[in-house]
Amino acid sequence: METKNKDILIIGAGLAGIEASLLCARAGRKVYLLEKEPYFGGSAIKSEEVFPLMECATCMLAPKQSDVLENKNIELLTLSELQEVQGEAGNFTARIKKQARYVSLENCIGCGACFEPCPVEIDNNFEEGLSKRKAIYIACAGALPNAPAIDMNYCLRKKGEDCQACKQSCMFDAILYDDKDREITVNVGAIIVATGFKLGDASQYTNYGYKKFKNVLSAFEFERLRASNGPTTGIIQTKDGSPPDSIALIHCVGRKEKGYCSQVCCLYLTKFAHYAFDKIPGVKVYQFYKELSIPGKENEHFYKEIQKKGINSIRAENIEIIEADSGLQINYQNGNNKNGSIAVDMVVLAPPIEPHPETRNIARILNIELDQFGFLKTQPFNPVESNRAGIYIAGCAREPNFMQEAVVQAQDAAGQALNITED
Amino acid sequence: MQTEPTIIGFLCNWCSYAAADLAGNSKLEVPGNLTTIRVMCSSRVDPVFILNAYFQGADGVLVAGCHPGDCHYQTGNYYARRRLALLIKILQTFDIEPKRLRLSWISASEGQRFSEITQEFAKFIKEAGPNPLKKKPFFE
């Protein structure tokens, strides 16, 4: 009888990937947890609070992350990408490219002494460009693993300069300029794909003025604005640094074009309203929506509680945002086809939840199917199983969903992965 | 010897201790006279710990835990709140320096807030002057 390989490969170390790897590791399995970024935690760690109970996201996730880091069975591979997979369920061989970090995880103690001397300053994409970072950086305070990486795309050394600023500031020989991309091969019995999502680019829906007007923000930008560990330490402000007197929350940006409801936007925009009321006394909040989607037992209560604080809700079509003297002006057609217009200081858009750009690539490597939207396709009555045996999909890689759904999918996928690799 | 006020902070492991770590990581300033005791949950803080600290001359006591609803153990901080409210009420009734005890909710991401709260508290305590019990003979 052919022996099955009991190890498990998990691609994507966001909430779903973390949950799946903890479950597999608890069962005593070796887990390779792949993460493209130098940090892990996915999109969830960008939030300050989580609806409907407005719990602190870091408090929820950090213990899980430490569990991953401390678990002997889990090998977290940051800056890593899947290159190739061969074999079949019970016996896959995966080739993984480990990008050079240029910082030794063994030696680095996370003191952060290297940031200041680095002469390069670029937009911090983790913070949606709201703050700057150096070429050697960590995504945000508290990001894990607590060690920086050098972004060679911007490092002066890449341009041939012999800058040694970070190396000289490091007392622990943690900077490895000659670090190389490496390839490793792992043998596993099952694979779980949890590559997550990205927010759609709102600038393609030109009527919203995103990227055109400075105070039109996309959801994550607003989220980071509110984050205690974010660029403004949690102060919500317009680009000129003053708190906005009025904020408009725009639902369903790009839904029609995409052809599906992203499920989470109605609720996270409600959460944004809560942020605004909480942080800016007297702020006016408008929401422009088409259909309200707040499924689930706890959510309506949350929605109504926040509504009570005075959200001005407008069912609207044909929204157009323009810049006016006093700020931004929203022109719209309401539910009864009447035109209206409202001036606000800040607009927050809820663009569609889209498959992570990596997903297509992963699908190709794994030889699994995508659906019409580019999400990974799953089986009827087994919504986490791909069309290829031994490969499972959890989280937003398969469909936009809530955190709790990502968690249950991860648990489901982990269970099936454990089962299939059982002798 | 030590002229600075003494402030003791009880921090819950999951939120406030993490916030303190984050404050350190972010090199935010936190008063040097605050020394912290890690407990697993704010509900572990027995009010008698605080009484003991008071009577032995602590100038301030800070108890910090997860925000209500965020408790790692579901409901611990609600119990903590009741216990400390009771203690504060007793101290208030006898007017024995109730303000030297503070109950704050600080989440794991609020390193900045940790820094602000502790600095503000330390400033308050400094202005309030030393705990009168510190040098009071025979009270205890």
Place this chain on the structure above:
Amino acid sequence: MKALKLSQSPDNAIGSLLKYLFEQNKISAAFVLCKNNSRDYFYGLITDKNLLEKITPTTPIMPSSAGKMLSKLTMLEPLTSPIAVVLRPCEMRAFYELIKLEQARPDNILFISFTCKGVISIKESKDGFEEKIEAYQKNPATELTLPGLRQCCQICENFVPENADIILPLIEKNDLNNTTFLIKTEKAEDFVQGFEAETVEEELNDTEISKIKEKRARKKAEVFANITPDKLGMKGLIDIFGRCLNCHACGRACPICYCNLCYFDSADSEVGPKAYEAETETKGAYRLPANTIFYHIGRMIHISLSCIGCGMCTDVCPVSIPVGTIFTRVAESAQEVFKYIPGRNIEEKIPILTFKINEFEEIGEE
């Protein structure tokens, strides 16, 4: 014996001595009876010599047994730097008993004591205490009928602090302006070296002491005459202990009762509903709180051999049962059997913790 004489009242003289010891860094602390305000008496562990103005070591009150308090101080570890302690003879004996029971350590302690006239019951300290003290101090101790004096003190014959390093003869004294320190030990001599006082030779006044002893013995006989076996018995015990609340205050205040958790508070001594039902059935009724006399006799079994007759127990009894007198009576007869005087000698073992092979041979052989 070498003695130092000061023309100060005893309290002030002790204060001067302690001040000197502080100034010379011979002690790091003093442990002595203090008065904070109005009538707040307690033992103070003083490190600041300015607080010596609060001491009042010879005031006839015993808010708690210094022996027990000193055991609290030294229970976990011996003192590493010297302290001076002023305490009464019975308190010192209690401390010695506790040392035998591993509850205290004698290291680095300079014992200062005095011949003791007895103390006024703490309950009597509430009204007119000042007058009582005045009467007490004016009265030569040979007089036993001082207002409010503890009964246990009235019958105490062990009022000479045998083991102290420094003794102040107070008992026969009504001259409040002169004080003598008898320097009994070498250790004491080291400490007082350099202390400014008139050096004299003086001994305890044995004649006076035996006179008082006699008087007290007579008083004791008088008191004990009412606590004889024929007057006690079960009925007598019920008359005496009938109003006991079972609060166990006597045990908590007793310098000898050293258990963390008294057996009579423990789960082992509890009985369940079945037992109550059965007893109620047998007797027709059942008294609650239960086991009061059981507790008192039990406590006698546990500690009467070490009872030093201080009377703390009577003092704290909320229903004024003369616990201490009964205890002293029982203790005396029990101690007599083993020829044991508690706290007299640190080397002497508590009788119940040792045995002789050839003793009580009649027992068990009938």
Place this chain on the structure above:
Amino acid sequence: MEQTFNPRIIGFLCNWCSYAGADLAGVSRLQMPPSIIPIRVMCSSRVDPLFILTALLRGSDAVLVAGCHPGDCHYQYGNYHTRRRIVLFNKIFETLGLETDRVRLAWVSASEGGRYRDVVTQFTEHIKEKGPNPLKKEIFL
């Protein structure tokens, strides 16, 4: 009434001597009153005086403590301690005017079945004469 009084005596018997002695009495078919309720202890020194006190206050008519003869203790010196404890106990009872002859300490070795019978018979007779423990009916204890 006197005729029907059958005393109840709690007997603490040390495992090595007295319990064996009692067994031997049985094996030898020695006749004796059924008054003893035996409780086996490993050594007579295990008998906490409080056991005796409890028994008496709760209405046992008498208590017998039996152990190895002095010098024979299985645990070297246990019975010497027992002896002191019983002496102390008796002294306290005596001073308080309580009956001391309801408690008896007896040395009974493993071979002394006959002695066990004698001790029990004699003690039972003694208690019979004395009558029931008056403490049994006392409410205010």
Place this chain on the structure above:
Amino acid sequence: MKGKIIEIKSDLNTAIKNIIKTLVQKKLFDAVFVPVRIPSRESFAYLLIKDKEILESITPLPPTMPVQGARALKDLTRLGKLNLRILCIMRPCEIRAAVELAKLRQITLQNLTFFSFDCPGVFPTAEYIKSPEKYDQNIIEKIKAWQEDGLRPNCSICVNFSHYNTPADLHIGFYRNHLLIYPVSKNSQKILDILSYRAEDDLTEWENSINTLLKKKKENRSRKFSLLSNQTKGIENLEEFFTGCINCHNCMRVCPICYCRQCFFESPEQSHHEAEEYLARAKEKGGIRFPPERMVFHLGRMNHMALSCVGCGSCEDGCPMDVPVGQIFSFIGNEVQKMFDYLPGKNLEEPIPLLTFKEDELHEYEDTREKK
């Protein structure tokens, strides 16, 4: 308000005794839990009585309360119910303490029936013992007049001395040489039936008299409390207030609510310190007192039990130094019970505040700073 009014022919104790005897004779109860004068006559003890003859000697209404009844009842039922149906005649504060202890699993209420009565208050035990005859004289007259002189200080400020807030099954009131039976619980119907009483008499007059008295006591109480508030404000005053306390812990030992086997403040972990530690403390302050930790004990005990304090004043009664500890506990108890709208012992179903919580409450005790 309806009940049964009976004329008192002999004296109050006998009148109540007769009712109790009837109930026992008719086998509604197997035993009675009630105070009896002790043989030496200067005090009282609770007895659980089965024997009818002993029942003759009871004093349901003793002028003093040496042991808080709940404490005695705790001894009896802590480890479980008795298979006897027991009638307990207790003062309102004792019944409330019993219910509080039942919440803490220290009393088993099964098979217990409670009679409460209009409590005129009690005399301090120590005083009573000195001259019982003096206090025994004309006790009924005293009750009638509702005199307050010489009572336990807590009794004169007690506002729960009658049926209000007392979860008894049946309440006995006194009014103008009459005894009134007021059925409180459903249980009491059976009792009335057995006694062949119908609760048809109008009790308004009695109720009015109780309300008048209540008003007076409430005034006394608020006066006393504002006095206490002044007396205890600030560290100096508080210290002065506890002057004389010798830290003997008698107050805790006689407290019906303090149910711990080993008081935390006497436990090694709280009270055993190394000599170095004591010396360090002494050095810090110049001097420390022995026994140590007097204030921690009192304030700590408040933390532990003030929410359940029924204000019976037993603690003060047991204090050898006459520290007004009962009054301060009553005062602080009132303050903290208000926080949670809680009255100890009023209702068995109401959880003790520290054992439950609400999500949205007590924000005034949190850091006032807005969440960022």
Place this chain on the structure above:
Amino acid sequence: MTKVGLFLCECGPNIAEAVDLDKVTEVIKGDKKVALIERHRLLCSEDGKKFLAESIKKNGFERIVIAACSPKQHENTFMEVMTRAGLNPYLFQMVNIREQCAWMTPDKELATQKAIRLIRAAINRINYHTPLKQKEIECSPDVLIIGAGITGIETALRTAQKNRNIYIVEKNELGGVLNRLQSLYPGMQSARELLQKKIKEIKSHPEIKVFQKSKIKEILGFFGNFIARIETEDKKEVKLNIGSIILTIGGETFVPAELPNFGYKKFENVFTADEFENSVINKENLPQTIAIVHCVGREKFGYCSKICCANSMKLARLIKEKSKNTKVFQFYKELCLPGKEYDQFYKETKEQGVEFIRYKNIEIGDHKIDYISEDEIKQSLSVDMIILSTGLVPGKDTQYFANLLNIPLDDYGFFKEEHIKLAPVSTITEGISIAGGCQGPQDLNDAVIQAGASAGRTLSSLIPGRRLQVEAKTCEIADSICVGCGVCVRVCTYGALTIDESKHISVVNEVLCRGCGNCAAACPSGAARHRHFTNQEIYQEERAMLK
């Protein structure tokens, strides 16, 4: 006296530059509780760990204090080193002089003082540490699944493995709500076929034992070791030893009898969606006009049930399939169509001629619907039949099982999950999971995933042949002091404390205890002790800080 070793980590310049470690050494050296002070440049490095291990062995340290970074960083690292060096890892205290001292205190003098206080606190505490052991207990890998609807069946299939018995208990017939459905949206597959296939699968599975028409009488025990008593179809009693329990008892559809404006049971042609799909659609010729009314009951129970919008569209499709000319109206408030497939489903439904009308208020009359539209206009529509699309509510047995297993319900009457986001199929009692309609309103997809998730949790935690690991830093009860007042029992969220009635004291179930210490603070006599955070340990820290 035990030999305590103090290690100071310089953390390169991080601690060494911000804290004057020489001064620290000098001050602490006088403390007789410390046998030796060692210093290293970077203790967490391989070299540092080796140094630590060797020093422990060489000096015979019995307890260790390490002043370095946050315990969250390297507590485990050093505990491992200790274990390897033969010391119990709990005889160790870590002092955070980096994050919470060096990095937050710019003034070196202050930082040094603070470090000294923190180190002293640990030194004071360390002698009170007791060695703790990670315990292991025997456990059963077997699983009891309660409720054999589709969720239960799927859970059984996903959990079944070699060496693991699965018991599935159903009080009625197998299949639950699927028995009443025609087809499944959005794929419109036959519900019956799916169900038959699944039932066949579990019935023939060697590791699954099915109890139909059986009742759960009692469940005792805890994670790893539950005992369940079951009354079977033929009234026999069966006792099962299992390690975990999964509740899949489902929910119910709401019956709108108490909402008069929907005319249910008042007018003969008003049916619930459930009735319609289960029977009406099969029996009669469908009339000319049918209205489907959404959100029935939503206001009453206070949540959106998620499935009704799509289900109503499915019904419209079924109607159209059977009777092409029947006019179908959908009366809705908000269309809730989350997920990637439903916008398309909606579009297609609309294309089949189904008309969607948004209402604000509705009143159902005899063959007519009066409604107020969103722009506040009162309108009326005559229809022949009305289908009420009702929401999902908790099943009737939910309360029974909540009591039986002592697990809480949420505000809506569903089983309450351990954590709404992170642990949606767990309950606060470890070893008891929930899946499907009893957890909250959800569609078939969700239920199947939850089934898989609860299976996954079980598979990962109870493994045949392996013992269960128990947390070391739990609470314990000092029997001799405990009086059984139950204060600790009441504040414990996890049901880890119970009263041992025979001894009248509390007992801790260490499998369930998560070690928060709430009980320790609640216990007035200190009988409840929080291991590694005992009163003594905390006092010792406190005292050092006050010196």
